[in-house]
Amino acid sequence: MVPLSWYLLLAAALFSIGLYGILARRNLVMILMSLELLLNAVNINLIAFSRYLEEGQTIGRVFALFVYVIAAAETALGLAIMIAVWRTHQTVAVDEIDALKG
Amino acid sequence: MLDPISVFRVFASELVLLFTALLVLLGDLIFRPRGRHYCTGFAVGGLILASLFAIVFRVPDDTSFVPAGLTIDAFALVAKLLGFSFIAMLALLADSDDCCRSPSTALYCALLLIAALVISILGAASDLILILLALDFLGVIAYIMTSYDRVNPRASEAALKYLLYGSTLSALMLFGFSWLYGVSTTTDLVGLGAFLDRGTTSSALSLRAAELDYVVLPALIMAGAGLAMKLAAAPFHQWAPDTYQGAPACSAAFIAVVPKLGGLIALVRFTLVAIPAASSEHGGDWQALLVALAVVTMIVGSLAALLQQDIKRLLAYSGVAQVGYMVIGVVTQSSTGLAALLFYLLVYALATTGIFAAIIAVTGKLTPVSTEISTFSGLHKRAPWLAFAVLVGLLGLIGLPLTGGFIGKFWLFVAALEKGFPWLTVVAVLSSIVSIAYYWKIIRAMYFLPVYTDAALHMPTWLSVAVGICAILVILLGLFPNGVLAFFRLAAIDFRF
Numbered sequence: 095m096v097p098l099s100w101y102l103l104l105a106a107a108l109f110s111i112g113l114y115g116i117l118a119r120r121n122l123v124m125i126l127m128s129l130e131l132l133l134n135a136v137n138i139n140l141i142a143f144s145r146y147l148e149e150g151q152t153i154g155r156v157f158a159l160f161v162y163v164i165a166a167a168e169t170a171l172g173l174a175i176m177i178a179v180w181r182t183h184q185t186v187a188v189d190e191i192d193a194l195k196g
Numbered sequence: 197m198l199d200p201i202s203v204f205r206v207f208a209s210e211l212v213l214l215f216t217a218l219l220v221l222l223g224d225l226i227f228r229p230r231g232r233h234y235c236t237g238f239a240v241g242g243l244i245l246a247s248l249f250a251i252v253f254r255v256p257d258d259t260s261f262v263p264a265g266l267t268i269d270a271f272a273l274v275a276k277l278l279g280f281s282f283i284a285m286l287a288l289l290a291d292s293d294d295c296c297r298s299p300s301t302a303l304y305c306a307l308l309l310i311a312a313l314v315i316s317i318l319g320a321a322s323d324l325i326l327i328l329l330a331l332d333f334l335g336v337i338a339y340i341m342t343s344y345d346r347v348n349p350r351a352s353e354a355a356l357k358y359l360l361y362g363s364t365l366s367a368l369m370l371f372g373f374s375w376l377y378g379v380s381t382t383t384d385l386v387g388l389g390a391f392l393d394r395g396t397t398s399s400a401l402s403l404r405a406a407e408l409d410y411v412v413l414p415a416l417i418m419a420g421a422g423l424a425m426k427l428a429a430a431p432f433h434q435w436a437p438d439t440y441q442g443a444p445a446c447s448a449a450f451i452a453v454v455p456k457l458g459g460l461i462a463l464v465r466f467t468l469v470a471i472p473a474a475s476s477e478h479g480g481d482w483q484a485l486l487v488a489l490a491v492v493t494m495i496v497g498s499l500a501a502l503l504q505q506d507i508k509r510l511l512a513y514s515g516v517a518q519v520g521y522m523v524i525g526v527v528t529q530s531s532t533g534l535a536a537l538l539f540y541l542l543v544y545a546l547a548t549t550g551i552f553a554a555i556i557a558v559t560g561k562l563t564p565v566s567t568e569i570s571t572f573s574g575l576h577k578r579a580p581w582l583a584f585a586v587l588v589g590l591l592g593l594i595g596l597p598l599t600g601g602f603i604g605k606f607w608l609f610v611a612a613l614e615k616g617f618p619w620l621t622v623v624a625v626l627s628s629i630v631s632i633a634y635y636w637k638i639i640r641a642m643y644f645l646p647v648y649t650d651a652a653l654h655m656p657t658w659l660s661v662a663v664g665i666c667a668i669l670v671i672l673l674g675l676f677p678n679g680v681l682a683f684f685r686l687a688a689i690d691f692r693f
Contacts, residue, residue, distance in 0.1 A: 132367035139374040168363045182349035194438040
């Protein structure tokens with residue numbers, strides 16, 4: 095059987111890739127996808143923990159379901175805001191959206 | 197066996213809010229051409245009714261059917277009442293041209309009511325899953341409100357920054373929670389507290405006690421970062437000034453008040469139930485983190501506010517500094533500190549809402565859109581009472597005697613000194629002194645500079661009511677604080693310190 099630590103390493107790697115994507119990408123679509131990676135990393139963590147640590151309990155899996163809910167809500171809203179940004183700025187490159195500063 | 201009557205008694209205020217929200221939306225379909233002024237009345241009425249129900253049915257007879265993860269106690273009641281009153285004030289602001297030109301006031305009021313519902317769940321939430329859901333739900337509502345004026349490029353930019361910052365940090369918080377769940381195999385705060393208790397620390401993971409530190413501490417730091425973002429505490433505050441400036445003024449008032457309330461009640465419960473400094477293995481580390489957060493927040497907020505020329509940005513940075521004082525209340529972990537925190541939060545929310553109402557009145561009709569401090573120039577001559585109300589709000593935020601801000605700060609500092617944090621108090625006092633310098637910019641503009649424009653000021657009725665209530669309450673809380681303080685002390689009785 096695959097040891098638990100492999101799953102945890104996979105989750106940590108995914109999380110790091112997601113963070114890198116959020117910080118380094120300029121396209122909004124890619125940033126939103128990186129955000130999904132972060133939440134998926136969390137889910138892998140939760141499900142791995144719940145599979146390996148608990149006998150017959152489901153808290154971790156339920157938690158993961160709720161994380162999906164949050165991921166869906168935030169992505170839907172992110173896409174909606176992206177459309178609003180596109181309509182007002184004619185761009186989705188984040189480094190060109192810089193009117194507010196000071 | 198589920199008894200409908202007792203279910204209703206426990207969730208009466210939540211049900212009222214839900215039905216009012218639906219009613220407001222339904223009314224929008226029916227009455228749409230006839231105007232929108234009924235929305236505010238409905239929303240405020242629903243909130244008052246919900247508060248009454250919350251007070252009348254405050255102690256449930258039978259809590260056996262209350263879902264696991266909800267703790268219905270005095271703190272939950274106080275959090276609920278605070279949330280309802282803040283949102284009622286915000287609903288008064290919603291009926292103005294500034295924020296609700298675009299889609300509809302009904303939708304906006306429904307969002308406010310749902311936010312009140314979320315706050316009331318969050319006040320009772322004692323499970324990581326529920327805390328997370330409620331905080332993120334509140335975040336989603338705040339993002340929607342920021343981008344409410346969708347044709348405004350600044351609003352959509354502000355919403356974008358808020359969304360990206362907020363959801364990244366809440367994912368970070370989630371990652372921390374997932375590790376806390378992994379080491380303790382529970383998401384319940386009480387269970388987590390039992391796990392982190394001194395002496396009984398043994399993990400389901402095959403780790404030794406020393407190794408466990410390397411898991412728990414980073415997890416706590418990640419969770420804390422997410423909570424700090426909700427509060428706009430430095431170093432996680434960068435979204436705040438841009439979001440305040442770009443958002444419609446009413447939404448900015450919402451962002452200044454409600455997520456801070458939500459984050460603070462989650463932080464208080466998390467700290468006092470899961471990792472109290474007195475008994476928890478990592479309580480001392482967590483307390484040290486909170487001290488660092490408070491100090492950095494106060495310093496960064498005060499210094500950055502000095503440089504601002506835009507009144508919304510200034511309020512954003514000063515809000516950062518104000519949150520620094522409130523975090524002191526969490527650091528102290530005493531009933532004095534908790535009561536002072538809630539009292540100060542109330543004064544802060546009232547003063548901020550009043551000032552934002554004035555911003556709506558002063559800058560709502562300006563073309564081109566500007567929220568520079570100079571738009572407040574000579575407000576004393578244009579609208580003496582409005583200028584006076586803003587003055588009262590600002591003095592409350594500074595913490596001058598005879599205003600509620602003084603009482604709140606005084607008890608926060610007393611609590612910090614009692615628990616042996618003199619340096620924290622010194623930083624807080626210095627930060628309050630610096631705050632005079634930046635709030636003075638607004639006072640000077642209002643009273644000592646020539647008039648910005650001669651155009652008559654248009655004050656909708658609801659807005660005048662909001663400004664008046666805020667200013668009067670800030671003063672009344674300063675003159676007669678004892679009853680309210682005693683009420684807030686009750687909130688602490690269910691926690692062990």
